[in-house]
Amino acid sequence: MTALRVEGLYKVFGRRPEEAVxxxxxxxxxxxxxxxxxxxxxxxxxxxxxxxxxxxxxxxSGSGKSTLLxxxxxxLEPTAGSVFAGExxxxxxxxxRLREVRQRRMSMVFQHFALLPHRSVAENAGYxxxxxxxxxxxxxxxxxxxxxxxxxxxxxxRRPDELSGGMQQRVGLARALASEAEILLMDEAxxxxxxxxxxxxxxxxxxxxxxxxxxxxxxxxxxxxxxxLGDRVAIMRSGRIVRTGTPEDILADPGDDYVxxxxxxxxxxxVYTAADVMTDADTVVHADDSPSAVLAALGVHGDTSALVVDxxxxxxxxxxEGDLRDAGRPGGAGTIAAHVRPxxxxxxxxxxxxxxxxxxxxxxxxxxVVDDEGHPSGVVHPGAVLAALAGAPxxxxxxxxxGVPVDAVPVDAVPAPERIDERPELAGGPRG
Amino acid sequence: xxxxxxxxxxxxxxxDVAFDWLKEHLDPVFDAVSTVxxxxxxxxxxxxxxxxxxxxxxxxxxLGVVARxxxxxxxxxxxxxxxxxxxxxxxxxxxxALLLVATLVSVVIAVPVGIAAAKNDRVSSFVxxxxxxxxxxxxxVYLVPAVVLFGLGVVPxxxxxxxxxxxxxxxxxxxGIRQVDRETVEAGHAFGTPPGQILRGIELPLARPTIMAxxxxxxxxxxxxxxxxxxxxxxxxxxVVVTGISRLDVGLGFEGGLAVVILAIYLDxxxxxxxxxxTRRRGLRVPFAGRRRRPPTPAAGVPADEAVPQH
Numbered sequence: 001m002t003a004l005r006v007e008g009l010y011k012v013f014g015r016r017p018e019e020a021v022x023x024x025x026x027x028x029x030x031x032x033x034x035x036x037x038x039x040x041x042x043x044x045x046x047x048x049x050x051x052x053x054x055x056x057x058x059x060x061s062g063s064g065k066s067t068l069l070x071x072x073x074x075x076l077e078p079t080a081g082s083v084f085a086g087e088x089x090x091x092x093x094x095x096x097r098l099r100e101v102r103q104r105r106m107s108m109v110f111q112h113f114a115l116l117p118h119r120s121v122a123e124n125a126g127y128x129x130x131x132x133x134x135x136x137x138x139x140x141x142x143x144x145x146x147x148x149x150x151x152x153x154x155x156x157x158r159r160p161d162e163l164s165g166g167m168q169q170r171v172g173l174a175r176a177l178a179s180e181a182e183i184l185l186m187d188e189a190x191x192x193x194x195x196x197x198x199x200x201x202x203x204x205x206x207x208x209x210x211x212x213x214x215x216x217x218x219x220x221x222x223x224x225x226x227x228x229l230g231d232r233v234a235i236m237r238s239g240r241i242v243r244t245g246t247p248e249d250i251l252a253d254p255g256d257d258y259v260x261x262x263x264x265x266x267x268x269x270x271v272y273t274a275a276d277v278m279t280d281a282d283t284v285v286h287a288d289d290s291p292s293a294v295l296a297a298l299g300v301h302g303d304t305s306a307l308v309v310d311x312x313x314x315x316x317x318x319x320x321e322g323d324l325r326d327a328g329r330p331g332g333a334g335t336i337a338a339h340v341r342p343x344x345x346x347x348x349x350x351x352x353x354x355x356x357x358x359x360x361x362x363x364x365x366x367x368x369v370v371d372d373e374g375h376p377s378g379v380v381h382p383g384a385v386l387a388a389l390a391g392a393p394x395x396x397x398x399x400x401x402x403g404v405p406v407d408a409v410p411v412d413a414v415p416a417p418e419r420i421d422e423r424p425e426l427a428g429g430p431r432g
Numbered sequence: 433x434x435x436x437x438x439x440x441x442x443x444x445x446x447x448d449v450a451f452d453w454l455k456e457h458l459d460p461v462f463d464a465v466s467t468v469x470x471x472x473x474x475x476x477x478x479x480x481x482x483x484x485x486x487x488x489x490x491x492x493x494x495l496g497v498v499a500r501x502x503x504x505x506x507x508x509x510x511x512x513x514x515x516x517x518x519x520x521x522x523x524x525x526x527x528x529a530l531l532l533v534a535t536l537v538s539v540v541i542a543v544p545v546g547i548a549a550a551k552n553d554r555v556s557s558f559v560x561x562x563x564x565x566x567x568x569x570x571x572x573v574y575l576v577p578a579v580v581l582f583g584l585g586v587v588p589x590x591x592x593x594x595x596x597x598x599x600x601x602x603x604x605x606x607x608g609i610r611q612v613d614r615e616t617v618e619a620g621h622a623f624g625t626p627p628g629q630i631l632r633g634i635e636l637p638l639a640r641p642t643i644m645a646x647x648x649x650x651x652x653x654x655x656x657x658x659x660x661x662x663x664x665x666x667x668x669x670x671x672v673v674v675t676g677i678s679r680l681d682v683g684l685g686f687e688g689g690l691a692v693v694i695l696a697i698y699l700d701x702x703x704x705x706x707x708x709x710x711t712r713r714r715g716l717r718v719p720f721a722g723r724r725r726r727p728p729t730p731a732a733g734v735p736a737d738e739a740v741p742q743h
Contacts, residue, residue, distance in 0.1 A: 104624075107623065108623070
């Protein structure tokens with residue numbers, strides 16, 4: 001079941017809006033309609049938001065994103081189309097039922113906080129409950145709890161105008177959280193804050209979301225913010241949603257020039273994760289393997305280094321082709337144990353690219369992506385990182401299909417090394 | 433034929449006829465209004481004169497200390513004692529009573545009309561020219577019809593005062609409500625607040641400083657009209673001034689005028705102090721700390737930082 005569903009939503013301001021919708025449906029452009037005196041703000045918007053998802057609507061000012069948001073809770077009546085919260089259709093509800101929906105199922109956070117200056121912080125935070133008719137003691141207790149969630153437990157008795165902008169918006173967030181509505185609408189909630197505070201608030205929102213799992217529709221004009229917060233992002237232009245997808249999908253395939261131009265400004269190192277740029281570790285060996293066998297395996301895969309795992313498959317380190325050759329006696333007996341070195345870094349698949357830049361740039365050794373049990377799931381090549389930052393999708397980085405088993409190489413070309421692990425199950429593709 | 437081109441339209445005759453009709457058909461109504469108003473003003477005057485003048489002056493001064501500052505309280509006390517020593521205290525209280533009744537009626541009319549005008553553009557566009565008319569029509573012109581309808585005395589004084597003083601109350605109420613931060617009102621709607629609760633809990637409190645400024649203006653205009661009402665027999669300081677003029681008694685006229693000024697300054701500063709505290713915690717805080725005028729607090733939130741990052 002979806003938490004929130006929007007079907008064919010239109011909002012046209014100005015003269016004869018229904019007529020304008022009919023013309024738009026028939027294929028007229030927004031400019032043609034505008035010539036008749038109507039102003040289309042939202043054109044044919046459809047999407048569904050899953051429970052617990054952060055759905056970001058991103059667009060420049062005038063793209064219709066705020067109008068779209070206000071149709072979700074009925075602050076604006078759509079010209080055509082419908083909005084469903086769960087199973088309930090929001091569009092067309094009478095005023096009384098609509099107020100109930102807003103009291104219990106949807107809350108909202110505003111760009112300029114919209115707090116009541118004549119009430120204390122706690123009274124502001126408990127506002128939604130007050131409207132619902134909850135008695136004073138219960139609602140102030142709930143308000144304090146919500147304030148504690150956003151780190152403002154000490155400010156409950158102060159006035160909003162005694163707080164900084166960031167703190168005021170935390171009160172706004174607490175007010176929305178205290179209402180216990182499952183759907184949270186956030187209208188440019190962090191746009192009025194300075195960049196450092198904005199970053200802090202984004203982290204806090206993500207943290208709260210991990211704990212509370214609300215369904216959030218977040219409006220922003222800041223693509224970096226959209227990419228950082230969104231599980232999925234919808235990009236709006238002139239009233240239309242031109243692209244919907246996960247941040248990674250959109251970065252990899254903008255879909256059109258308009259979106260692509262936007263993406264030029266995005267900090268890709270924070271959108272892509274290690275999983276997006278890693279390639280399968282083809283050469284995985286054991287510390288007991290002989291140098292010759294490892295060199296042979298490296299030769300087969302065209303790699304310059306191999307991952308060394310222990311008996312349980314956990315990563316112990318890496319060996320490089322250079323080290324083995326320098327040790328002399330290629331093809332000789334013995335093991336590679338003496339040549340095992342720690343990798344440049346062990347990272348998790350979810351780590352952002354930004355955290356990989358240091359190790360990748362300063363070491364010749366591979367950066368290894370490991371899972372929770374310490375098993376290697378792939379390696380990150382510097383080239384793949386640079387390609388991702390430049391905007392090329394991750395899968396080209398490797399230059400050949402992932403996960404080609406060693407068996408596919410003619411066996412007689414090289415002596416098959418002992419105990420070379422084939423670990424196709426470790427192959428990690430791009431996330432999602 | 434004024435200039436041989438336009439016919440002479442008998443506007444004045446029409447007004448005369450209309451007033452005659454009103455006088456003839458609605459006389460009981462005017463009588464009732466008259467009785468109620470007169471009763472109210474007289475009762476209030478008696479009430480204001482119950483306490484000995486000096487004690488009452490001290491109490492008024494203390495109110496000034498609480499609402500504003502110690503300096504204001506001392507100034508008020510000196511001014512009020514001067515009124516008493518000029519032997520104009522009873523007249524000052526009569527004027528105050530007339531003023532309070534007129535102000536109360538004005539506020540009771542002005543605030544709802546102002547709210548209606550703020551909520552509805554059609555009401556606003558109807559009300560505005562009416563207010564213009566009321567405000568710019570020379571005040572003396574109201575006196576005669578008021579006397580025709582209500583007879584001589586305090587009642588036509590109250591009625592003309594209301595007509596003259598009402599407009600700023602309506603205008604500033606409308607302005608105050610319209611100026612309330614749109615997003616804050618929207619927040620009320622977004623949390624499902626019913627319209628009545630939005631008005632009481634959000635719009636009126638946030639518009640309070642502006643509405644109080646309007647009431648302050650009502651009082652000031654009312655005071656100036658209350659003096660003019662002395663011309664049609666309303667008791668009070670106006671009558672003192674009129675007597676002074678008719679006897680060419682410069683001293684008496686000046687004394688009456690001075691008492692009006694003292695009353696005006698006291699009421700202006702007092703009501704302004706209540707307006708300034710519009711968004712503040714109610715109650716008495718540190719009355720003797722000699723607080724200065726506070727800068728008005730912004731209606732809501734922080735000024736919008738419109739310099740959004742470019743994309």
